[in-house]
Amino acid sequence: MRKILFILLIPFTAFAQQIVITGQVPDCPDSVDVFMYKPIGTYFNAQYKQNVGKVVGHQFKLAVPMTSPGFVILESKHVKSVLFVEPGDYVDIGVSRNGSQGEKIYKGNNAAGHELFNNETPLSESNVAAAMEYVLDSARTVNGALWGLRNTLGELKSPLLAYLRKGEISVGFYENMVTTLEGRLVYHFLNTIGHRLDKPEARKNKALTDKELKQLLQDVCELFDPFDTKYTIIPDVSHLVAKKCYLIQRGFLRGAAPMNDFWLHFDESSRSYAYAPSALLEMNAGNEFVAYLTTRKVFAKSNHATLLDYFKYNFPKSAYLPVVEQLMTKKG
Structure with a gap:
């Protein structure tokens, strides 16, 4: 009986160690390559892409080994998606010809969450950047700006929480997308403050002084530290870390002494990372x-x-x- 049970478990175990992604790309010709960027170890990867399939009959199907949860980028000439996936997940991606131009429609595991992060929604990169601009243009005090950041985070998390309660996304998806959303907000918050310190003449809001803006940077990094290793899995991690390094380098943020000796082996463009831990x-x-x-x-x-x-x-x-x-x- 134990041998029979072991044999029955083999196909399930093999399936659970991979993800399956299918796509419907009506305007894409045959033989177009489909690429994927998978995590390197536990770290998000946006540089190393692998050719994992081709479009056939305006469709593609990928079965990719995946032994632990993480973010992947799927990319071809006619569609691109950033997906948080767990071993055993199935995701189908369709490109709409009606309504919003380029809107992507998802089926399978965590479909509702994928649509939130891959279409033009309040959680998208441009809208998050605009939200942080608004917070800093309207804040009258340091505490007011901090409240604006935290309030925006709470508002943007609410649809994800609703999907979680309805069972439309997994706990793992919810937790990792909240971390992603948090990192995205913090990056644009820091970026917006940095621009105001670099170009004070361009500020719309004169209420916060340079000293208060620098205090705000310090306060935000104590609440949501870009150097926290929890962010190493998220799609925005390189920008987030580089932004804090830049702000330390410019003297806008306090930080430890840079590890210049290590980075001397790398090209000049990489050396701002010397300020990271x-x-x-x-x-x-x-x-x-x-x-x-x-x-x-x-x-x-x-x-x-x-x-x-x-x-x-x-x-x-x-x-x-x-x-x-x-x-x-x-x-x-």
Whole structure:
């Protein structure tokens, strides 16, 4: 009996260790590539893409190994989605020809949540940025601005909570999307304050002084620290970390002494990450190394091997190593 049970469990276990994503792309011709960006270890990845399928008959179907929850980016010529998925999930993506241009329609696990984060809704990037601009244009005090941030977060979380209560999204999806939403709000809040400090003449709201704006930055980072490792899985993590590093570098935020020696091995464009803590070194360095090998041309090919040795020395068991070595092999 135990042998029979074990055999019956094999197909289910195999299915649970992957995600299945299908898509309907009516305007896309056959043979168009479909790519996916999967997490590298536990870190969100927006640099290293893998060719995982092709469009056939205006459709595609991907069965991708996935042993732990995380965010993936699915991308082709006619559709792009950022999805939080858990092993065993099924997601179907359709592109609407009616109504909103480019609107995506989802079916399967957490469909309602995917629609919120991948269409033009109050949770979308542009609308969150506008909301934070409004908070800082209307606040009269530091506490008023903080209240505006927290109130906006509460309002934007409410549809997700409603979906959770109705059983339309999973607990894991809810928790990770709230973290994502929090990180997105904090990034745009910090970005907006930074612009006001960089260009005081452009401010609409003169109520908050430079001293108060800097205090506001410090208060926000104590409430929602961009360097908190809980954000390392979210799609906005690189922008969030880089923004706090920039604000420390400019003297707008207090921070620890920079780790300049470590980043001297990297290109100049990466060195603002010196202001991030050691807990984020592997992610920041790994993402920058992958970026050099995929999207940037500023890093001389002759330096790749030296940087690889340095990376191996500091992170001998890093999940980035197989990715970096594979990319270097492709580049010859």
